Amino acid sequence: MTVIFDIASWLFIAAGAFFTIVGALGILRMPDMYTRCHAAGILDPFGVSLILVGLMFQAGLTLVTVKLGFLIVLLMFTSPVSTHALGRAALHHGLKPLLADDKQTGDVSSKR
Template sequence: MTALIDMASWVLLAGGAVFSVIGGIGILRMPDFYTRMHAASITDTAGMALMLAGLMLQAGLTLVTAKLVFIMVFLIITSPTATHALARAALHDGVRPQLDHDRRRHTEIEP
């Protein structure tokens, strides 16, 4: 049974790491502030949840697991809230989302 739990925890840890790497790539590849922020926030929350779930399986039913649950709940609440506040502040500051017709206009070669 412990080998099965170990394998499941390593799968969760690896999945969380993959989500985090994809988020980092998304930050580099996305065209504007809002899509970069979206890529970072979604993959950050998913990667964190998977990694903490893997750590909970490794820890078993102990006080460490309870602390990890509190950390997960705190991060699940604060990460989207911080992303929302950052997006509202950027919009208030005048950073506008890049629309499809804006992107086409800048990429077309004019004669």
């Protein structure tokens, strides 16, 4: 039984680490601020939550698991709030989003 839990936990942690690095890479690669928000949105609740779920499998049925679950729910609630506040503040500040009006998709990324 512990072997199954170990394998499941390993899979979750590996997937979480993968998505975390992909999200950080996206934050570095994306051309403007609003698109970077999307990359942060894949890293923030998604990759980090997967790592925490992996840790839950490792902890077993203890208080630590409940704390990890609470941490996941907390991240799920707070991360959209800060992302929305960021986007709204940038929009009100007058930062124009980079838009692709039915042009070729390639020239958006080259305008960095």
